[in-house]
Amino acid sequence: MTRHFLSLTDAGGDMIAAMLNDAIDRKAARKAWPKAQVDADAPLAGHVLAMIFEKNSTRTRVSFDMAMRQLGGSALIMEAGSTQLGRGETVADTARVLSRMVDAIMIRTDDHAKIEELAHYAEVPVINGLTDLSHPCQIMADLLTVIERGFALPGLQVAWLGDGNNVANSLIEAAGLMKFKVRIGGPAGYEPNAGFIDQARAAGGQVILTQDPVEAARGAHVIVTDTWVSMGQAGGEKHIAAMQPFQVNAALMAHAAPDAMFLHCLPAHREEEVTNEVIDGPHSAVWDEAENRLHAQKSVLLWALGKL
Template identity: 70%
Template sequence: MTDQPPLDVAPVVRNFLDLSDAGGHAIAAMINDAQDRKRARRGWPKGRPDADQPLAGHVLAMVFEKASTRTRISFDIAMRQLGGTALILDSGTTQLGRGESIADTARVLSRMADAIMVRTDDHAKIEEMAHYAHVPVINGLTDRSHPCQIVADLLTVIEHRKALPGLEVAWLGDGNNVLHSILEAAALMKFNVRVATPAGYEPAAEFVHHARSAGSSVTLTQDAAEAASGADVIVTDTWISMGQAHAQEKLAAMEPYRVDANLMAHAKPDAIFLHCLPAHVGEEVSGDVFEGPQSVVFDEAENRIHAQKSILLWCFGKLG
């Protein structure tokens, strides 16, 4: 009788928990593929499958423990355009909300779907999901990082005729999960980041160290104008993350980091403004910047679809 591995022993799969799971060459391949597929679909209805339908017959299970607009819609539309289907699960309507373990959920979903996307609060949960699953697991957002967002951001930057190597990116506000993934991208794609945060709100030291070790310049300052000076890209995010209390102390500390016209004037004349949305106009960004000619936030939002498609193809071994 031939020895066979236990059914629940995971084969080697391509997980996308952080950008480093793919690496710089694969990220570049994702961006190129996303550009090509976006260009090929110009003028088509959003639900029409791509001509090659590379994921026909494949199912993506999407697990949401945090609310979502762009992640939910973009992954759903991405799977439709690639020829596959997506299932939406949340803790309120599944056994996860009644105490079923992540390990058991991962093993069940691996039998019923071809890949799993998770949007949750604790990064340890998605690591546990990936450990027990034997299909690709994708990070749709955790408290540690937001890699899918950054692939869309890099695509947007390139679309607006800015090369990544040597790019000067300025981050204003809270040193959060989105910034962590930007720093990880800087290490992989060889660009520089100036980070302006209030004292006590700096990014995790491991991400700063990793970017610097890879040769990227990372400036940490409490001076918003210093960070924005000569920048190619200005990026911010909401000051109060999902699930946090609306802390007045934090809001007060963030006030000097609002991206307004005066701050944008410190950047290069052709600088662009990014925000992963949802935005709180009047808090982290002023209305004149958010609605102004340098804002590309809705290009960025649309590009979530095209980025998710290339991420999915990489996870399925069809890219890079």
């Protein structure tokens, strides 16, 4: 059966834990190596990943490309505007063609239904590099960073501040799978997807919604935020005005646990959703988090391709 990674639930809690352990081991094994040196076991030698980008990207593009190189494989970058997909070829036909030529497909797109259709017709694994609904690869990197900082996932207290967007949805999904608590602090009308909340609660995760940023942050081990206006999102000025009380600044961080860490998937709008004092301060783990996109995604690729 083809292993698609459209959501964290596709892998499940036990396999997420296995992927994170694999990522930790692989990262440690190549400490101080040149970035393009292939892992000793070269598990994806001879494999190629097609990467389809319908949204701008820095971390997703570089991390997946370098992940394939370090695993011994290679990657093809496909900009939607320069492919037949961007000129009206159906998603189904694109899936059929790519399945004959590559070993896996990663797509970064808007409508989540598009990636579901791609996976339905593809005969090779499809990996969610981001949709408007979810961003599971980002949360894999976040969980890896949390573990590296010495926190256990069961019982972890996480605070999300700001817009209930795709990253927030996947964070909530992770709370259910890995049994931790998430407090979502944001204005009314900007809550995360209700389906993710219901699913996480049913699986044993704790999800609390509040319009009080201090209540969200109080005692948290991890404080997470994201840009207030996502790529291509309308209503920017109104959106930003509603989010102002949820800025992550030193005063808000003071309500978190003393050893709390700050995460942001980047790019950051400095002095908007987060102040320079926080993102450049001692609580920040954003640069480890960004690097961990590479290490976590290597293990996602190995799982999807049946090597883990």
